[in-house]
Amino acid sequence: MAYLQKEKPPEHKQQPQKTYQQYPSYQSALHLRLIKQYQTMVVVLAIERAIFYNWKHFWLETDSTLVLHAFSHPKSVHWSIYNRWMNCINHINHINFRISHIYREGNVCVAKLASFGAQSSGYTWWDSPPSFVVQEFLKYRQELPFYRFS
Helix, strand or coil, rough: CCCCCCCCCCCCCCCCCCCHHHHHCCCCCCCCHHHHHHHHHHHHHHHHHHCCCCEEEEEEECCCCHHHHHHHHHHHHHHHHHHHHHHHHHCCCCCCEEEEEEEEECCCCCCCHHHHHHHCCCCCCCCCCCCHHHHHHHHCCCCCCCCCCC
C-alpha cells in the first residue's frame, strides 16, 4: 500500500495591509466625496445664516457643479448632513431664492475667497466684503473688465 503524503503548504507570511492611499481610484473617490460634503456643508451654513437673519431674498453664486447637482438631486447629499440639507431646501422653497454657477476664473472675488478658504482652518463669516477683496468687489459690481496674465 502506498500512501501519498500531502505537501506542506508554504509558511503563510502576513502581507502588510494596503491603505487607501495605495489605491488611487479609491483615494480619488474618497477625496471627491469629502469635497462634495464640504462644499454642500458650506451652502447649508450659508442658508442657515439666511434663516437666522430672516432674509427673504437669497442669491447663491457657486463655482461648484457638485453643489448645483445636490440641489437637483438631494438624495446625493451625504447622510451626515442630509437632514440639515433638506431643511434648507424646504426653507428656500418659501423665499425668493436663486442659484447660479460662476466660473471661478471669471470672478476674482471668488478666486480670492476660495484661496482664503483653502488656507483657513476655521469658519469665517463676513457681513461685508473682507478687506482683501473690496477693490475687486467694487470693480465686479461696476462690471469693469479684469484681465489676468500668467
